[in-house]
Amino acid sequence: MSARLEAQFAFLNEADRLKSVMRATTLCDGSRRENSGEHSWHLALYALVLADQAAPGVDISRVIRMLLIHDLVEIDVGDVPIHSADGKAHSSTSVQEAESRAADRIFGLLPDDLAQDLRALWDEFEAAETPDAVFAKSLDRVQPVIANLQSGGGTWIEYNVTAEQLESRVGVKIAKGAPRLWDWVREKTRGYFR
Amino acid sequence: MSARLEAQFAFLNEADRLKSVMRATTLCDGSRRENSGEHSWHLALYALVLADQAAPGVDISRVIRMLLIHDLVEIDVGDVPIHSADGKAHSSTSVQEAESRAADRIFGLLPDDLAQDLRALWDEFEAAETPDAVFAKSLDRVQPVIANLQSGGGTWIEYNVTAEQLESRVGVKIAKGAPRLWDWVREKTRGYFR
Ligand SMILES: [Ca+2]
Numbered sequence: 277m278s279a280r281l282e283a284q285f286a287f288l289n290e291a292d293r294l295k296s297v298m299r300a301t302t303l304c305d306g307s308r309r310e311n312s313g314e315h316s317w318h319l320a321l322y323a324l325v326l327a328d329q330a331a332p333g334v335d336i337s338r339v340i341r342m343l344l345i346h347d348l349v350e351i352d353v354g355d356v357p358i359h360s361a362d363g364k365a366h367s368s369t370s371v372q373e374a375e376s377r378a379a380d381r382i383f384g385l386l387p388d389d390l391a392q393d394l395r396a397l398w399d400e401f402e403a404a405e406t407p408d409a410v411f412a413k414s415l416d417r418v419q420p421v422i423a424n425l426q427s428g429g430g431t432w433i434e435y436n437v438t439a440e441q442l443e444s445r446v447g448v449k450i451a452k453g454a455p456r457l458w459d460w461v462r463e464k465t466r467g468y469f470r
Numbered sequence: 471m472s473a474r475l476e477a478q479f480a481f482l483n484e485a486d487r488l489k490s491v492m493r494a495t496t497l498c499d500g501s502r503r504e505n506s507g508e509h510s511w512h513l514a515l516y517a518l519v520l521a522d523q524a525a526p527g528v529d530i531s532r533v534i535r536m537l538l539i540h541d542l543v544e545i546d547v548g549d550v551p552i553h554s555a556d557g558k559a560h561s562s563t564s565v566q567e568a569e570s571r572a573a574d575r576i577f578g579l580l581p582d583d584l585a586q587d588l589r590a591l592w593d594e595f596e597a598a599e600t601p602d603a604v605f606a607k608s609l610d611r612v613q614p615v616i617a618n619l620q621s622g623g624g625t626w627i628e629y630n631v632t633a634e635q636l637e638s639r640v641g642v643k644i645a646k647g648a649p650r651l652w653d654w655v656r657e658k659t660r661g662y663f664r
Contacts, residue, residue: 292498295508304486314489317511337531460475
């Protein structure tokens with residue numbers, strides 16, 4: 277009992293460090309960059325509020341759980357901005373291997389049963405093949421687009437992003453899990469890419 | 471469809487402001503105060519990881535949803551530290567009325583069906599009577615205790631909190647939804663209250 281709680285809190289206290297991992301995207305008011313802890317909260321709220329955009333059969337409670345843990349590996353690896361390194365850093369083998377080692381370490385802090393459950397959930401998110409993971413990824417991709425729209429261009433300006441790059445790096449993945457959502461958001465982005 | 475998405479994003483963009491509401495509690499490393507957005511994420515993760523501390527019949531997915539929205543009213547009202555005003559500010563009628571008006575405004579941004587669902591979930595959390603809400607409240611009370619333990623005393627020092635005040639303002643509520651958890655955490659707090 278006590279050893280179990282020690283392990284549960286070793287994980288929860290380590291997770292606290294995600295609040296100090298900074299992303300490229302700013303808050304909607306542009307006042308500062310967003311951290312990955314508050315980003316994870318916002319995404320879980322996206323799932324709750326945009327559940328009607330998911331394909332039939334998507335389990336929103338599982339999507340929310342996935343989004344709560346999806347960025348924990350950034351405690352070791354940092355956030356890799358989607359538009360950095362000409363849009364290639366995010367899917368590089370070296371980043372994926374580092375994230376896998378981070379997952380070993382961080383989920384490994386938990387009692388075995390929880391470690392296995394949450395690691396499997398993170399692996400499912402990363403693989404982006406199940407309907408739940410595909411929808412979770414769509415939300416993870418759409419939230420920075422909305423932040424950029426709200427803050428007047430944000431990382432699109434910083435990284436010189438074109439409409440074609442937005443479509444190929446971001447839009448395609450939003451559309452995969454939430455096609456009507458991307459149709460609606462794409463329209464809003466047009467003003468920034470003329 | 472489009473009007474519905476406009477309302478969903480009016481709410482999600484307004485919710486972004488919770489990342490700028492600062493709490494009394496610091497991060498575990500003491501580097502800065504915590505904001506209510508990242509706090510809400512951490513609490514949802516607490517629910518996921520500490521599910522085995524809940525009473526039989528508690529629905530953890532509902533608890534997580536409750537915790538994701540529980541602090542949104544602070545966008546208008548701010549965080550009221552539990553130990554401020556001699557421990558009385560938190561339950562004052564004026565604070566509760568202001569929070570209720572904030573809930574009207576913020577959940578009112580949503581489409582009617584979602585506004586009603588999430589407002590009912592927030593009301594349930596505030597009433598703290600159902601098993602789901604009682605467990606959610608226990609987690610909301612225990613997380614700052616853990617942050618204070620990690621950061622070397624934190625708000626206990628700032629507000630001159632005694633062991634008796636910790637028990638009556640915090641411990642009683644943790645114990646109501648998670649009695650074994652409070653037994654374990656209380657032991658850890660002893661060193662700070664000699
Ligand atoms: Ca992410």
